[in-house]
Amino acid sequence: MFIKKYRKARDKNASILVVGLDSDVERIKGFDSVLEFNEHIVKETADLVCGYKINIAFYEKLGWKGYKELEETIELIKNETDLPIILDAKRGDIGNTARAYAEAYFDRLGVDSVTVNPYMGRDSIIPFLEKGHAFILLLTSNKSIGDVELHVYPKVLELARELEKRYPSKVGIVVGATREEYVSEISKRSGDLSWLIPGIGAQGGNPEILRELKGKDVVVNVSRAIIFADNVRKTAEEFRELLARQYFD
Numbered sequence: 001m002f003i004k005k006y007r008k009a010r011d012k013n014a015s016i017l018v019v020g021l022d023s024d025v026e027r028i029k030g031f032d033s034v035l036e037f038n039e040h041i042v043k044e045t046a047d048l049v050c051g052y053k054i055n056i057a058f059y060e061k062l063g064w065k066g067y068k069e070l071e072e073t074i075e076l077i078k079n080e081t082d083l084p085i086i087l088d089a090k091r092g093d094i095g096n097t098a099r100a101y102a103e104a105y106f107d108r109l110g111v112d113s114v115t116v117n118p119y120m121g122r123d124s125i126i127p128f129l130e131k132g133h134a135f136i137l138l139l140t141s142n143k144s145i146g147d148v149e150l151h152v153y154p155k156v157l158e159l160a161r162e163l164e165k166r167y168p169s170k171v172g173i174v175v176g177a178t179r180e181e182y183v184s185e186i187s188k189r190s191g192d193l194s195w196l197i198p199g200i201g202a203q204g205g206n207p208e209i210l211r212e213l214k215g216k217d218v219v220v221n222v223s224r225a226i227i228f229a230d231n232v233r234k235t236a237e238e239f240r241e242l243l244a245r246q247y248f249d
């Protein structure tokens with residue numbers, strides 16, 4: 001179960017850092033395959049993180065071979081560690097189709113959590129919650145939040161809270177670290193929801209927002225700034241410390 005695995009890893013490794021395996025084949029110089037690259041990243045970071053997030057786009061772009069590397073990467077993390085795996089797929093579709101996605105990710109791939117897009121409402125989210133944990137996009141880190149999200153995020157937060165009552169410990173929200181002006185307000189209304197915070201590192205988000213979130217279940221994703229660093233282990237250690245100073249102290 002995602003929350004149990006996350007809390008155990010967070011406490012053991014004193015870390016709320018999740019490394020994002022956005023292992024773009026164009027940037028994995030010196031490695032023969034994405035799997036080999038991921039093996040190296042996991043070996044260097046497993047004792048510094050509370051989980052891994054895998055963005056499916058970087059695997060899908062390689063076709064069936066990429067999907068195989070995705071399966072093998074998940075197997076590797078499960079065999080070598082007790083760390084939870086978040087599959088970043090940002091899905092959202094009618095219930096019947098959502099069920100097929102949930103079967104693919106939870107039953108076949110065996111991940112612990114999935115990111116979902118709430119635009120189509122609760123019947124597109126519930127199939128995921130019946131099988132595992134889901135992080136619902138609330139206020140994302142990208143520039144265009146004014147187009148849609150800013151108009152609807154209070155509704156999405158309400159929906160996430162409602163779902164959390166029915167599926168305790170299985171519902172989370174995604175809030176970009178670049179959204180600092182909204183964090184305090186969302187935190188007050190977020191109850192027991194878990195948080196996935198991307199946007200620190202390459203996107204320049206502010207780690208100080210973590211001060212508002214002490215005591216909550218929080219994971220902070222850093223992808224490019226760690227996996228493509230010259231010294232992966234040292235960089236991961238620095239991010240772990242930076243986040244821990246804000247969140248634990």
Ligand SMILES: O=C(O)c1cc(=O)[nH]c(=O)n1[C@@H]1O[C@H](COP(=O)(O)O)[C@@H](O)[C@H]1O
Nearest residue numbers: 055115140141176198201202203222223224
């Ligand atoms: O759901 C996500 O993980 C996500 C939400 C969001 O608001 N912003 C965001 O960057 N992400 C993802 O988080 C990762 C960020 O990667 P870096 O910018 O390289 O650290 C990518 O996999 C994004 O797709």
